[in-house]
Amino acid sequence: MEGLEVLPVRGIGDVTAGDDLAELITAAAPWLRDGDVLVVTSKIVSKAEGRLVDVPADGPEREAARQEILAGETSRVVARRGPTAIVQTHHGFVMAAAGIDASNVDKTHLVLLPADPDASARALRAALAGRGLRVGVIVSDTMGRAWRLGLTDVALGAAGIAPLRDHKGEIDPYGNELQLTEMAVIDELAAAGELVKGKCDGVPVAVVRGYPGVGEAETPGAVTLLRDAASDMFSLGTAEARAEGLRAAATLPGGGAVRMSAQSQDGPVAARPGAAVERALATVAELVEAEVTARGIRLTPAERSPAGWVALGIDIHRVRAALAAEGVASSVRTGEDGVVIEPHDAGKVEPHDAG
CATH class of the missing domain: 3.30.1330.100 (CofE-like)
Incomplete structure (x- = not known):
């Protein structure tokens, strides 16, 4: 030409x-x-x-x-x-x-x-x-x-x-x-x-x-x-994407928690979460105290009172929303002393090697 x-x-x-x-x-x-x-x-x-x-x-x-x-x-x-x-x-x-x-x-x-x-x-x-x-x-x-x-x-x-x-x-x-x-x-x-x-x-x-x-x-x-x-x-503008994210966080599936039996409760186990889970936990690190176990992410109430359990519910939603933002689905299992949030797929928790 x-x-x-x-x-x-x-x-x-x-x-x-x-x-x-x-x-x-x-x-x-x-x-x-x-x-x-x-x-x-x-x-x-x-x-x-x-x-x-x-x-x-x-x-x-x-x-x-x-x-x-x-x-x-x-x-x-x-x-x-x-x-x-x-x-x-x-x-x-x-x-x-x-x-x-x-x-x-x-x-x-x-x-x-x-x-x-x-x-x-x-x-x-x-x-x-x-x-x-x-x-x-x-x-x-x-x-x-x-x-x-x-x-x-x-x-x-x-x-x-x-x-x-x-x-x-x-x-x-x-x-x-x-x-x-x-x-x-x-x-x-x-x-x-x-x-x-x-x-x-x-x-x-x-x-x-x-x-x-x-x-x-x-x-x-x-x-x-x-x-x-x-x-x-880039299918949405900034404000619209944020609003869509908030809507998604408010409608996360799996709200019906599954109760943990005494046999299935996890004690603290050294674990290495996948990269997506690490990013999600970093997002809420200043707001939520979470413990990573072989089963998932354990949260316990700061105090065993109605206010403490309400605060725990808020923390659960924060963690699940942060996981969802990384494309990680999750489910919640309840126990007498707290909950375990189990990441799925990309959020698989990988325990440390024993050695």
Whole structure:
């Protein structure tokens, strides 16, 4: 690849419901050619598809309507701070306010994201192919990034261009085999296109020229870039994750304690807990006095009074919550002089070797 050229498409004008985007774009850019990548702002796709909703022009009624629309477009709330809500849309995108936009539209409407951005990209690519052009299409929108200030355009939909470039298995100049490197090509091209567009310039489409392998075949859409829940290490904001943790701690299973018989009670035995248990005990070390035995974690009341047993119950919950935070399930066995919390799975207690 020798280089890329990024070109604005000017003169498209205002887009309304039912407009033929392929016609508008080719009329404004008769210079398009095979192999170009069209980066099309989702706003005009939504307008052409009629994805607008009526709202009051101002006042508290407008905000109430916006909140109702936001709730309808939200699959789950990821984080909320003041008036700002980061949510996951029904498409799977994580973004501020579900991508609902009030810019470049009259005050009595809000613009929603396209219902299926990949399908929108495929339809526009097919319409351009009907005009003799083999191109790639990216439907883009602006997003923030975790841990970074500022906004950038990313791909919500794509057709005719591979969304990822996979470098796994390639050898770098130092002889190292690449293990994880996958480049989000359509996001990179969407960001490049934004450099010649801009919300205030009236340029909703950019063309990136010079990227190889465009428009030749059907390709997976931008949905390929969505991270699934199982691999998402940051699926909640800080406050939401803390609240979820507290809810989990309040609903730990196994509340029905099993009474210990005289034969099964454990005396103090030198033991070495697994690393997860060690971390859990370190978390509550300043609040709970616990003794590690071969069976588990023994807790006894500081005094044999109602208040002492209540305090013991609190300590039990602290330890079990700390274990759960480390991914360790546990159960509780009661005795005359206290309880033993038995960690399971990753929390297995390993006795010291005799020697």
